[in-house]
Amino acid sequence: MSKIFIDACFGKETSYTPVWMMRQAGRYLPEYMQVREDAGSFLDLCHDPEKAAEVTIQPLDIVGVDAAILFSDILVIPDEMGMDLSFVKGEGPVFSDPVRTREDLDKLLGGEAAAQKLTYVYDTIKLLREKLDARGDDKALIGFTGAPWTLATYMIEGQGSKSYAISKKMMYSDPKLLHAILAKVTEVVKYYLQKQIEAGVDAVQIFDSWAAAIEPAKYDEFSWKYMVEIAEYIKEKFPHIPVILFPKGIAAFIECGSVYGNFDVFGVDWGTPMALAKEKLGEKYVLQGNMEPCRLYSKEATTECVEALQKIMGGKRHIFNLGHGILPDVPVENAKHFVSECHRVSGKR
Amino acid sequence: MSKIFIDACFGKETSYTPVWMMRQAGRYLPEYMQVREDAGSFLDLCHDPEKAAEVTIQPLDIVGVDAAILFSDILVIPDEMGMDLSFVKGEGPVFSDPVRTREDLDKLLGGEAAAQKLTYVYDTIKLLREKLDARGDDKALIGFTGAPWTLATYMIEGQGSKSYAISKKMMYSDPKLLHAILAKVTEVVKYYLQKQIEAGVDAVQIFDSWAAAIEPAKYDEFSWKYMVEIAEYIKEKFPHIPVILFPKGIAAFIECGSVYGNFDVFGVDWGTPMALAKEKLGEKYVLQGNMEPCRLYSKEATTECVEALQKIMGGKRHIFNLGHGILPDVPVENAKHFVSECHRVSGKR
Numbered sequence: 254m255s256k257i258f259i260d261a262c263f264g265k266e267t268s269y270t271p272v273w274m275m276r277q278a279g280r281y282l283p284e285y286m287q288v289r290e291d292a293g294s295f296l297d298l299c300h301d302p303e304k305a306a307e308v309t310i311q312p313l314d315i316v317g318v319d320a321a322i323l324f325s326d327i328l329v330i331p332d333e334m335g336m337d338l339s340f341v342k343g344e345g346p347v348f349s350d351p352v353r354t355r356e357d358l359d360k361l362l363g364g365e366a367a368a369q370k371l372t373y374v375y376d377t378i379k380l381l382r383e384k385l386d387a388r389g390d391d392k393a394l395i396g397f398t399g400a401p402w403t404l405a406t407y408m409i410e411g412q413g414s415k416s417y418a419i420s421k422k423m424m425y426s427d428p429k430l431l432h433a434i435l436a437k438v439t440e441v442v443k444y445y446l447q448k449q450i451e452a453g454v455d456a457v458q459i460f461d462s463w464a465a466a467i468e469p470a471k472y473d474e475f476s477w478k479y480m481v482e483i484a485e486y487i488k489e490k491f492p493h494i495p496v497i498l499f500p501k502g503i504a505a506f507i508e509c510g511s512v513y514g515n516f517d518v519f520g521v522d523w524g525t526p527m528a529l530a531k532e533k534l535g536e537k538y539v540l541q542g543n544m545e546p547c548r549l550y551s552k553e554a555t556t557e558c559v560e561a562l563q564k565i566m567g568g569k570r571h572i573f574n575l576g577h578g579i580l581p582d583v584p585v586e587n588a589k590h591f592v593s594e595c596h597r598v599s600g601k602r
Numbered sequence: 603m604s605k606i607f608i609d610a611c612f613g614k615e616t617s618y619t620p621v622w623m624m625r626q627a628g629r630y631l632p633e634y635m636q637v638r639e640d641a642g643s644f645l646d647l648c649h650d651p652e653k654a655a656e657v658t659i660q661p662l663d664i665v666g667v668d669a670a671i672l673f674s675d676i677l678v679i680p681d682e683m684g685m686d687l688s689f690v691k692g693e694g695p696v697f698s699d700p701v702r703t704r705e706d707l708d709k710l711l712g713g714e715a716a717a718q719k720l721t722y723v724y725d726t727i728k729l730l731r732e733k734l735d736a737r738g739d740d741k742a743l744i745g746f747t748g749a750p751w752t753l754a755t756y757m758i759e760g761q762g763s764k765s766y767a768i769s770k771k772m773m774y775s776d777p778k779l780l781h782a783i784l785a786k787v788t789e790v791v792k793y794y795l796q797k798q799i800e801a802g803v804d805a806v807q808i809f810d811s812w813a814a815a816i817e818p819a820k821y822d823e824f825s826w827k828y829m830v831e832i833a834e835y836i837k838e839k840f841p842h843i844p845v846i847l848f849p850k851g852i853a854a855f856i857e858c859g860s861v862y863g864n865f866d867v868f869g870v871d872w873g874t875p876m877a878l879a880k881e882k883l884g885e886k887y888v889l890q891g892n893m894e895p896c897r898l899y900s901k902e903a904t905t906e907c908v909e910a911l912q913k914i915m916g917g918k919r920h921i922f923n924l925g926h927g928i929l930p931d932v933p934v935e936n937a938k939h940f941v942s943e944c945h946r947v948s949g950k951r
Contacts, residue, residue, distance in 0.1 A: 421896035547770035
């Protein structure tokens with residue numbers, strides 16, 4: 254069965270514009286909170302294929318999105334490379350042993366060996382594949398990874414950061430070391446996505462959440478080119494699998510995106526006007542996005558934005574989404590309203 | 603004596619391009635740390651005119667910048683409006699009673715009455731005016747304020763925020779209340795800048811540090827227009843005082859800046875390519891900026907950027923600066939190197 258989301262990723266005409274939401278399997282859903290509570294910690298949930306599959310599927314039925322995105326976390330990669338990941342209440346993810354030297358890097362597992370350790374992810378996908386196929390509908394399954402730059406910042410800083418000063422000190426003072434880290438992460442990511450695809454995902458998304466932490470003049474060198482390398486690898490092996498890129502905070506890099514990169518879909522963050530993205534990137538990529546997630550607090554503000562996006566994109570080469578993840582305190586009925594408005598304005602019957 | 607920085611703000615030809623650094627009176631300077639230690643807390647230092655004046659002047663002699671910026675904090679405004687400001691170690695500024703309702707807002711002092719309470723700021727400026735005049739050099743003194751939107755987010759959230767979700771929930775669900783808060787803050791800011799000018803500053807800068815927290819479609823309504831109102835008020839009374847705007851994260855709003863706004867100087871953040879800023883805004887405003895502050899970790903990276911900026915701007919309608927504040931762990935000699943490189947490439951003898 255042809256999947257509307259996948260058709261849309263390839264720019265084919267579809268009967269309406271599909272929609273999904275970043276972080277749609279998440280804390281705003283009481284059903285998610287229930288499974289999460291049963292699972293234990295956030296990481297426990299990532300490690301439990303049955304439960305991870307369950308929360309992945311929830312938004313399909315509860316809010317009516319056209320694609321499910323694998324429930325996991327971008328930081329499982331450095332975790333399996335040998336860094337000790339934990340989530341500290343109120344502080345977010347923490348690695349006890351950040352990577353600051355060549356020796357730190359050399360200690361980490363790389364390549365296929367590291368990717369092979371993420372069995373719980375592939376098991377989750379296999380379960381999801383069965384469940385989705387059994388439904389017989391046309392919902393797609395999206396796998397994902399963090400971008401090498403975004404993963405590297407966490408590995409170097411040891412935790413989230415406001416200034417990314419340690420990573421950027423390395424960028425300007427020891428670029429070779431930073432490139433070595435990025436290259437090693439890139440290798441793992443290639444195998445990781447390959448294995449996700451072999452396990453059954455229909456599309457993959459690369460999240461460059463900290464894209465905006467790099468100055469425009471250095472973005473190509475330290476982030477973009479690694480994502481391009483990953484996309485090349487995947488597209489060569491799996492031309493039927495769409496590759497979606499989501500670099501957060503791209504307004505200043507938007508010209509960079511127009512130059513090269515074998516991606517099918519470009520995820521536009523909410524800080525970038527969709528009209529600008531269409532002008533600069535719309536011919537090269539299908540565009541995904543980009544409602545400001547805080548609009549979900551108001552149904553009127555949601556409708557206003559969905560209608561504006563439909564007017565700009567005209568239902569062509571577009572996938573509706575938020576411009577960043579849904580927040581935990583959004584009412585579920587407002588999320589449903591967003592999805593149904595996207596379907597309404599784009600003509601779903 | 604004509605001040606080179608002020609001449610540059612008005613786009614006059616100068617013998618070289620002046621330079622200063624955001625947060626130049628700060629923790630990277632051992633001399634600052636000494637005074638700060640003697641003063642007590644950060645707020646104690648803001649409240650002590652002698653000591654605040656001392657740290658304001660330090661970078662003039664230590665790193666050789668062409669302008670001093672008043673040592674203070676943007677949050678002294680809401681503090682004197684009646685909110686209880688404190689700085690919690692590791693968490694930054696905290697207001698114990700955030701503004702969430704009309705009643706919360708009505709309790710706050712507004713207009714000139716609030717501005718009048720900031721006597722320690724004006725006293726600091728008066729002291730600085732004396733000290734600077736006594737030096738007999740051409741160093742300028744910059745006063746500043748937070749933009750209404752940036753101040754309002756702190757007042758509403760009660761502290762720094764990653765998502766600004768409470769402020770933005772208000773933006774989309776109760777825009778009238780948000781506008782009432784912004785209007786009240788705007789009134790205080792007008793008087794605050796007026797009194798700073800009357801006390802002796804040579805220029806004023808408006809920091810919209812959280813500009814990028816607003817989606818482009820709403821930026822004019824919730825931030826830009828209030829800053830324009832402030833600039834109009836100041837320029838009408840004090841046409842000889844340059845007004846500098848620094849909206850952080852402007853790449854997506856840059857078109858907005860080209861439409862209207864009676865500012866003399868536009869501060870370009872490091873995330874916006876200077877060539878783009880020049881193309882879109884360079885005729886309307888003198889541009890200030892925009893070296894990525896983390897380049898200060900490397901002298902080579904600093905020189906590379908200063909030379910690139912000089913090439914783009916050609917020494918015309920430009921003031922050198924960082925694209926955000928200097929970080930606390932930058933070596934002082936690297937800050938000196940930045941300043942002397944700006945002077946070198948622009949022909950100071």
